[in-house]
Amino acid sequence: MSVARQAPDAFHVQSAEEAQAAAIRDLVRSSGINPTGLASERFLVALTPSGELIGCVQVKPHADGSRELASLAVAPAWRGRGVARALMGAILAQHPGELYLMCQSRLGPMYEKFGFQAISSEQMPTYFRRVSKLAGMVLAMNRAGETLLVMRRP
DSSP states (O other), X not given: OOOOOOOTTXXXXXXXXXXXXXHHHHHHHHTTOOOTTOOGXXXXXXXXXXXXXXXXXXXXXXXXXXXXXXXXXXXXXXXXXXXXXXXXHHHHHHSOSOEEEEEEXXXXXXHHTTTOEEOOGGGSOHHHHHHHXXXXXXXXXXXXXXXXXXXXXX
């Protein structure tokens, strides 16, 4: 009799459930991401076979009509194992068309793999122009050499 074993990196991506809101908030906060605007109904989550939440991502709509890929976070023990790639593939499939994101400049190359390109302030919707000025000042004060990057996927 053979016993089926799951790979140690086994996980799946699904829409978040309201009961996962606290785990999403905890993961986002522990990843150092701004925890405002977290709504579990907008999230996709990565779960282990036992149901442990190991990653999350959302698309947030803004009043100016723009949509933001946000809150991409992966538990430290699961980084480098394809979780972020799986979450990105799933969220981009659900949300075709133009998306924006804000990230630390060192993360730009990762998002370029998914079709995002850095844009100038003149190309930013109102929301991103306003937030990038504020966030840019905070990053400059907190991390020498790190800048805020706003990117768009056409």
